[in-house]
Amino acid sequence: MTKGWGLRIYALIYLLFLFAPIILLPMFAFNSGKIIAFPLQGFSTTWFEQLWTRTELHRAVQNSLIIAVSVAAISTVLGICAARAGALDDYPFKRSMIGLVMLPLVLPEIILAVALLVIIAKVLGIAPSVWTIIMAHVLICTPYATAILNGAFQNLDKSFEEAAMDLGENRWGAFRLVTLPLVMPGIISAFLIAFIISLDEFIIAFFLSGNVTTLPVYIYGLRRQSDDLPIIMALGTILVTMSVALLIVAEFFRRRGMRRAGIKDSGGLL
Amino acid sequence: MAGGGFISTGGRRSLMLLLPPFLYAIVLMAVPLGAVVAISFSGPDGFSLANYAAVFTEPINVRGVMRGTWAAGDLSWTPGLLPRSIYVSVMVTVATVVLAYPVAYFISFVVPPQRKSLWMFLITIPFWTSYLIRIFLWKVILGFSGVINSALIWVGLIDEPLTFILYNANAVIITLSHAYAPFAILPIFVALEKIDRSLLEAAQDLGENRVTTFLRVTLPLSVPGVVAAVLIVFIPTIGDYVTPELVGGSGGLLIANRIQALFLQVNDPGLGAALSIVTMAAVALVSLLFVFTCRRWLRSRT
Numbered sequence A: 001m002t003k004g005w006g007l008r009i010y011a012l013i014y015l016l017f018l019f020a021p022i023i024l025l026p027m028f029a030f031n032s033g034k035i036i037a038f039p040l041q042g043f044s045t046t047w048f049e050q051l052w053t054r055t056e057l058h059r060a061v062q063n064s065l066i067i068a069v070s071v072a073a074i075s076t077v078l079g080i081c082a083a084r085a086g087a088l089d090d091y092p093f094k095r096s097m098i099g100l101v102m103l104p105l106v107l108p109e110i111i112l113a114v115a116l117l118v119i120i121a122k123v124l125g126i127a128p129s130v131w132t133i134i135m136a137h138v139l140i141c142t143p144y145a146t147a148i149l150n151g152a153f154q155n156l157d158k159s160f161e162e163a164a165m166d167l168g169e170n171r172w173g174a175f176r177l178v179t180l181p182l183v184m185p186g187i188i189s190a191f192l193i194a195f196i197i198s199l200d201e202f203i204i205a206f207f208l209s210g211n212v213t214t215l216p217v218y219i220y221g222l223r224r225q226s227d228d229l230p231i232i233m234a235l236g237t238i239l240v241t242m243s244v245a246l247l248i249v250a251e252f253f254r255r256r257g258m259r260r261a262g263i264k265d266s267g268g269l270l
Numbered sequence B: 001m002a003g004g005g006f007i008s009t010g011g012r013r014s015l016m017l018l019l020p021p022f023l024y025a026i027v028l029m030a031v032p033l034g035a036v037v038a039i040s041f042s043g044p045d046g047f048s049l050a051n052y053a054a055v056f057t058e059p060i061n062v063r064g065v066m067r068g069t070w071a072a073g074d075l076s077w078t079p080g081l082l083p084r085s086i087y088v089s090v091m092v093t094v095a096t097v098v099l100a101y102p103v104a105y106f107i108s109f110v111v112p113p114q115r116k117s118l119w120m121f122l123i124t125i126p127f128w129t130s131y132l133i134r135i136f137l138w139k140v141i142l143g144f145s146g147v148i149n150s151a152l153i154w155v156g157l158i159d160e161p162l163t164f165i166l167y168n169a170n171a172v173i174i175t176l177s178h179a180y181a182p183f184a185i186l187p188i189f190v191a192l193e194k195i196d197r198s199l200l201e202a203a204q205d206l207g208e209n210r211v212t213t214f215l216r217v218t219l220p221l222s223v224p225g226v227v228a229a230v231l232i233v234f235i236p237t238i239g240d241y242v243t244p245e246l247v248g249g250s251g252g253l254l255i256a257n258r259i260q261a262l263f264l265q266v267n268d269p270g271l272g273a274a275l276s277i278v279t280m281a282a283v284a285l286v287s288l289l290f291v292f293t294c295r296r297w298l299r300s301r302t
Helices: A006-030 A044-054 A053-089 A094-105 A109-123 A131-156 A158-166 A171-200 A204-207 A215-221 A225-262 B011-041 B050-057 B059-063 B083-110 B115-122 B131-142 B147-154 B169-179 B183-195 B196-206 B210-237 B244-245 B255-264 B267-301
Strands: B065-066 B076-078
Touching: A006 A225, A006 B083, A006 B115, A006 B131, A006 B169, A006 B210, A044 A131, A044 A158, A044 A225, A044 B183, A053 A131, A053 A171, A053 B011, A053 B131, A094 A131, A094 B011, A109 A204, A109 B011, A109 B267, A131 A171, A131 A204, A131 A225, A131 B011, A131 B083, A158 A171, A171 A225, A171 B050, A171 B131, A171 B244, A204 A215, A204 B147, A204 B255, A215 A225, A215 B131, A215 B255, B011 B196, B011 B267, B050 B059, B050 B196, B050 B267, B059 B083, B083 B115, B083 B183, B083 B196, B083 B255, B083 B267, B115 B183, B131 B147, B169 B183, B183 B210, B196 B210, B210 B267, B255 B267
Parallel strands: none
Antiparallel strands: B065 B076
């Protein structure tokens, strides 16, 4: 079978291009040399050890975790509302209302950052804090959560809930006992994706952070110190390992959700 | 419309459910965007067009600098940041979509169905790994004593480091093409998946070969996916200020860096707001022109 071998080679080279940074990352993180270049010097864990001594980094991680967990919770709830509404009956302007909820997905981030800075800092005069970043991140994570949950809600058989109501459950009971378990994998997956996006978001966080440091804001602050580059590599290795692990869990739940809803899987997480 | 008599009970329930995310988007997106428009038109004493005048008269924003004269034949134009950003974003979009198309085609037409979602998952993984770290790594890969140069010198292919790959627009284009790859692959893949395979068999039964089948059947049918990919790459790339700052060098700075500086360093929110609005308008204009052209092309074929 030789069909498409040229394409196959091209696709593999393309995958190599996509994964090049992730493959190189641990190589330099465990390299004892201060300069990031080939040939590699020798194995060392010193850059990881140095991460423990940086108290400002610990503060940043703490802030980022508070933000990411809150954002994931709030945007998953908003995503459930939007996805469930999308699967229920139509009414005038429903599509355009959903379109507005999904709009942050395609707006340039700098525009959202500017708009949020103007309204939060200049108009309302609220000082930048963890809360202002949470408010902004919920805006950009809700569309992602909605997109994932749409997959879970869309093809759900309506007759299940109707059957539960015929058997004496009220509407909320039917939702809680029948629909919720069926879409739970989608909910977990949406939560994890929102968590990862918020943890990693920089462009908007930088505008709204003031003197609150999040993890990406901290990493950005190291950009001019070339001595710190190996430490960034070590930090990056930890982050990449963590998000790949979370992604695999999210993908597992997303697929399980798709199977429960009885639809053929056709794409990745996006 | 809410509560109007012509909405069914089920419709009203779905409206009530949609209200929380909808109101959130209104309060934190629509209202703030309105505020940006408002301050872009405000001056020391009320309504003013001064900010927009500055957008178009300051050379750095749009106009750029013209040197030499037409008569002497040494006329040169260093474009302002907005035209340059649009050029870079267009190049990123072309590179990303052209490189991504064969991969989407491969996954849709060659990969067996049960392996497709594994491939799509693999392609999305790099996208979900820290955005800043990825940019730092491209800086390291492309740098003067970076991975590419040190590896090439190490194996003896070159003697002097290549300098054309970092701190210029090329580096920005490579880094952004990498970042937006899954955004391009996914919509094209979805469009290709929707193509009825019997159409391709029919074309081949009617005497088309593989290449002409692709050009006359597959490619036109996948145009909606390509259009979606182009828009989904082109629009956000305009808004990135980190990639140009880290790998673009002094000549690689783009409009988003200028907007960022106006808000966070120069503290001129009025001008920053006007520049944001003009940038949005330019992006919308280019996007609409593109969609319009594609639609005309598709119509002219039938």
